[in-house]
Amino acid sequence: MFDTLQDRLGGIFDKLRGRGALSESDVGEAMREVRRALLEADVALDVVRSFTDRVRERAVGAELLKTVKPGQMVIKIVHDELVATLGSDAQPISLAAAAPVPILMVGLQGSGKTTSTAKIAKRLQDRDKRKVLMASLDTRRPAAMEQLAVLGQQVGVATLPIVAGQSAVQIAERAMQAGRLGGYDVVMLDTAGRTTVDESLMAEAAEVKRVAKPHEVILVADALTGQDAVNTARAFDGALGITGIVLTRVDGDGRGGAALSMRAVTGKPIKLIGVGEKMDALEDFDPERIAGRILGM
Amino acid sequence: FTKAKFDAATLDELEDLLIQADLGVDTAQRITQEVGRQRHERGLDAAGVRGVVATEVEKALADVAKPLVVDNAPKPFVILMVGVNGSGKTTTIGKLAQKFRSEGKSVWLAAGDTFRAAAVEQLAVWAGRIGVPIVKKDIGADASGLAFEALEKAKAANADVLMIDTAGRLQNRSELMQELEKIARVIKKLDADAPHAVLLVLDATVGQNALGQVEAFQKTAGVTGLVMTKLDGTARGGILVAVAEKFGLPIHFIGVGEGVVDLEPFDARDFARALVGLD
Ligand SMILES: Nc1nc2c(ncn2[C@@H]2O[C@H](COP(=O)(O)OP(=O)(O)OP(=O)(O)O)[C@@H](O)[C@H]2O)c(=O)[nH]1
Ligand SMILES: Nc1nc2c(ncn2[C@@H]2O[C@H](COP(=O)(O)OP(=O)(O)OP(=O)(O)O)[C@@H](O)[C@H]2O)c(=O)[nH]1
Ligand SMILES: [K+]
Ligand SMILES: [Mg+2]
Ligand SMILES: [Mg+2]
DSSP: HHHHHOOOHHHHHHHTTOSSOOOHHHHHHHHHHHHHHHHHOOOOHHHHHHHHHHHHHHHHBBBBOSSSSHHHHHHHHHHHHHHHHSSSOOOOOOOOSSSSEEEEEETTTTSSSHHHHHHHHHHHHHHHHOOEEEEEEEOOSHHHHHHHHHHHHHHEEEEOOTTTTTHHHHHHHHHHHHHHHHHEEEEEEEOOOOOOOHHHHHHHHHHHHHOOOOSEEEEEETTTTTTTTTHHHHHHHHHHHOOOOEOTTTTSSOHHHHHHHHHHHOOOOOEEESSSSTOOOEEEEOOHHHHHHHHHO | OOOSOOOOHHHHHHHHHHTTOOOOOHHHHHHHHHHHHTTTTOOOOOHHHHHHHHHHHHHHHHBBBBBOOOOOOSEEEEEEEOSTTTSSSSHHHHHHHHHHHTTTTOOOEOOOOSSTTTTHHHHHHHHHHHHEEEEOTTSSSSHHHHHHHHHHHHHTOOOOEEEEOOOEEETOHHHHHHHHHHHHHHHTTTTTOOSSSEEEEETTTTTHHHHHHHHHHHHOOOEEEEEEEEEESSSOHHHHHHHHHOOOOOOEEEESSSSSTTTEEOOOHHHHHHHHHOO
């Protein structure tokens, strides 16, 4: 794809060789190719639009350097702007609050919340030497609580004992109490998946947030998501005030435009990426790498 | 769209609508051009335009909207569920089991996801809910061995349908894709025609990557049909239009919730109208 974008831009700019600076109309043609490349990478349409506007502004009037092909220069501007939008500095999960620090994990069904909860707990325990408690507030999906309990055993992190019949809010209260009494540093709250149009489940999540007062509200989202990424990110941010994003399935061969979409519409940092099903398959977010992927480099 | 006959700007708006539903640039452009062609022939207002778009989308899907035919000649009819992680395979098996039971068929389940934490328990809860037998082994067991054993048992019990769950896998993991090939190969020892259906489960939120998913799963697992889940959310699943054009695989069902009854036959007209916002 990078080759394609490069080829296409190269084709457009070949005829400009020897000119002084890029004009508005030269750049306009290039921006149509950039738009297409971003859409093929699943960047959401309104994000593509504001993005190409910014790139256009930077590119118009840019000096054509003798050594650099104009096509490559535009690609560099696009790349740099992608990195800037994705957020240049890595932001870890913050624990800067009174212990036990509550972390709430939310997202659509099947996005990777339970898996990511256990991965993050393992990381906080092994790298940051924190005492972590995990609790599943998922009273809906069959064997959801067992899933977190099994993962807890695998990574050696405690899970809140399962009590049948409690609501998500009651479990959240019990988890925070157990966190305080047990001297835990962090309490990770895994929740049931929910669509953003499910008003009662979105209200339940808001109620959980009210009682647990999480220091981080992490939206867990699938890197393979298409245009819906903007709806999802806006809705979860609007209802719950997310503090960061974990992008899963970055080990796939998706182009990852969802990262740009979600970051652009919420302004919230992508904190970590999931790169596999195993418990150590969690990495810091690297905007350069995702920018390269979006461009197919 | 305005009341007046629409112009180039309206066509752009239309293309945007289709792109935002994940049809992809090429498919969106093709449909927009077709609608543009028709604008000369008919004076259309806003609703009219959407109607024409819906008709175009419906046309692209009409040939692939096909029910899953479960014939009882070689018993049991074996269905292998495949797809990327978290797409809805296990849940769809639960829903299908209920559907087959209500048609009076006897159903067996095989807990072929021997990898993910509590995947076996998850399917066992569904089996218990519906009241159907399940064949399972401990986590870490060989999935193809489990599938073989399940088919042996379902055959002995003269079951009508056997559904085999599999672990989620991304299509670029070739060693995991080979495992699916192995499951199919191993059960053929008991029934040369098995699996009789291989259903690829696609999540409605997926974007352009669905094309790669269909291609890879078709190649290694011999996909015979598609199910699209999570259409009860905000995603409209428009990539199915591009998938239909490229692969022509039958689309059998859609998932519209997490409950046992939240499964519907795929209907090209309903899908197309929902996609363009006509309900
Ligand atoms: N390849 C890959 N698979 C992942 C990743 N993260 C999670 N998964 C898999 O995705 C599937 C769903 O993960 P879960 O953690 O159960 O997702 P969830 O959001 O808790 O799902 P619900 O609770 O049902 O909403 C499982 O098969 C996980 O193993 C990742 O980064 N890469
Ligand atoms: N809203 C909605 N949720 C669904 C639908 N189908 C499945 N789900 C949910 O999506 C999540 C994942 O479903 P599973 O059936 O576990 O998916 P899977 O493909 O078996 O996942 P892995 O085995 O981990 O790869 C669960 O929370 C399901 O309840 C649907 O049609 N609508
Ligand atoms: K400039
Ligand atoms: Mg979960
Ligand atoms: Mg499953």
